[in-house]
Amino acid sequence: MTTNEIYQDAKKVWNPTKMDYWEGLGVNIVLDKREGYVFYTKDGKRVINMHLNGGVFNLGHRNPEIIEALIQGTKQYDAGNHYFPSEVKNELCHRLLDSAHASMRYVYMNNGGGESIDSAIKFARYATKRTRVISMSEDFHGATGFAFMAGNDLWTDYFNTPIHPEDFTKIHRNDLDALEDVLRKEDTACVLMELITAGTGFQLPDPEYIKQAYALCHKYGALFIDDEVQIGLMRTGKMWGYENYGIEPDMIVTGKGLSGGIYPMSAVIMNDKAAAWLKEDGSTHLSSFNACELGCVVANKALEITTRPETAANVKMLTNLYKEGMDDIQSRHGVFMKQYHQMGVIMGIETNQEDGGVTLMKELYKRGIWAIRAGWNISALQFKPGLLMSKELACETLDILDSALSACEK
Ligand SMILES: Cc1ncc(COP(=O)(O)O)c(C=O)c1O
Incomplete structure (x- = not known):
């Protein structure tokens, strides 16, 4: 054609x-x-x-190295089973944890970035028992979100999932007063941010703003979710974009390049606080292709190349x-x-x-x-x-x- x-x-x-x-x-x-x-x-x-x-x-x-890893992987693996562990899944968790700050403890893998943002928000809601999500008006975090809401209440309720528009507050970046006004209500589960936002053409943030926004977030008991889907994986010259700003996010969301351009993969890297749900009932959040084994093989190779x-x-x-x-x-x-x-x-x-x-x-x-x-x-x-x-x-x-x-x- x-x-x-x-x-x-x-x-x-x-x-x-x-x-x-x-x-x-x-x-x-x-x-x-x-x-x-x-x-x-x-x-x-x-x-x-x-x-x-x-x-x-x-x-x-x-x-070629990614393709070779995939070909070799197909000799042993397929999608695997999301209920059970495997060496390649564990390896990917270790690689991601080793790449981040020391307080990171667990990794949850998905297919696309939007899914992992969804997951991170749910984890924050569980951990804090709050529902509000503060994000920046200039940012983009994916196109997912309704499927879980439409499912059985047992799991939907576990994560305090109901989506009410009033729970989502968007503020303009660099406006610390607006951020604090919302945080002061002490009902915010998480502040979600692309540290350098793609949608406006990568205007660089004021480092002081990032630091202070992060400090305010913790002062009022919310978790900081760092969306590294575009800026992570060495693109800023450091493995993770946040390393440029002297902060230690509670959750890092990565995707895109983790796929090696071959196999859709994304992940939430989280600290103990964010992982509270895993300690209670880790069977409540799943998807058929979570931590897909062939995807893990590819992502392991992508990380190995990225960190050379x-x-x-x-x-x-x-x-x-x-x-x-x-x-x-x-x-x-x-x-x-x-x-x-x-x-x-x-x-x-x-x-x-x-x-x-x-x-x-x-x-x-x-x-x-x-x-x-x-x-x-x-x-x-x-x-x-x-x-x-x-x-x-x-x-x-x-x-x-x-x-x-x-x-x-x-
Ligand atoms: C910063 C950021 N977060 C999240 C996403 C969503 O990722 P995906 O398209 O893999 O769902 C994107 C997609 O462009 C993005 O740029």
């Missing part, structure tokens, strides 16, 4: 408006061959992936290279490019135009880069190289960005 035929068919059976959107922008991608940080479209166009599906392809497309010293060295090389390159580009393209944000290999480019992120996305795609505009700040673009990207490819992305910005200015 041609690209056009696939799009027309997808409009009938999959998602008509999404297809219209990409066609309208001329970014009508159908992925074909893919390797590392480059993919080819069905039309034979070579494209460098600077979106990475939010970090799913942190270690590249079809990473040479991976950290490559991230450092990329961080410096992009800092220098972006400073140079910024100095020559100030008309269109307002500023850029960077922490490690997480970058966001802010433009001076209301929909500049969309314009830049289109110009980049014409020149062979796929990078996406920010979700609710379309004046910005997310620009995300992977951990293992080579210096040569990174330099190519800077050259293409330079040329795309010149086109945007015209």
Whole structure:
């Protein structure tokens, strides 16, 4: 089938408006061959992936070591049984616990990030016997949430699950007074936060805000859930984003890159307090593919690669290279490019135009880069190289960005 035929068919059976959107922008991608940080479209166009599906392809497309681990895994494992333990599940728990601060005790695995956010909120509700969830208006945490509510009350009630809109309070980040006003009611189970939010184009937070928000959260007896689905797994230059802010979250939620780009996996890493439910009745929260054994095999390999010293060295090389390159580009393209944000290999480019992120996305795609505009700040673009990207490819992305910005200015 041609690209056009696939799009027309997808409009009938999959998602008509999404297809219209990409066609309208001329970014009508159908992925074909893919390797590392480059993919080819069905039309034979070579494209460098600077979106990475939010970090799913942190270690590249079809990473050969991940594929080999999966192939070897299939000789012994399948989905496993969520009721029973296994060595590969335990190994993944140990790897995740070893990667985090010392007070972390248990790990709960799911398939997607949204599921793990759901789980973390339930765990916080159980632990605190409170229901309120405070989150940041600028953040995104997934698209799950109704299934558990619709099920048997025995388990729904255990986690104090009923979803009442009034239990969800969204406040703007950097507003400590608003946060404290809500926390003072002492009915908050958890404060949930993306420390660096993707939706606005990775504007970097005020470190003092993070520290104080975290302190307030504990002062009023709530748990701090750190959503690391986008910023974890070495993307900031440290294993976990929170390490940059001197805090120790009660729960860390990870996903995307944990999959190695191959097998959907996510996890909640939690301390003793957050794990209270596990001490009472750990059979109350389950899902068929929890801690799926093949997924664990893949995630173990993804973590092993992510935590290698040479991976950290490559991230450092990329961080410096992009800092220098972006400073140079910024100095020559100030008309269109307002500023850029960077922490490690997480970058966001802010433009001076209301929909500049969309314009830049289109110009980049014409020149062979796929990078996406920010979700609710379309004046910005997310620009995300992977951990293992080579210096040569990174330099190519800077050259293409330079040329795309010149086109945007015209
Ligand atoms: C910060 C953050 N949290 C949670 C999620 C939800 O993850 P998933 O799409 O795997 O459910 C996403 C997805 O983009 C995300 O960016």
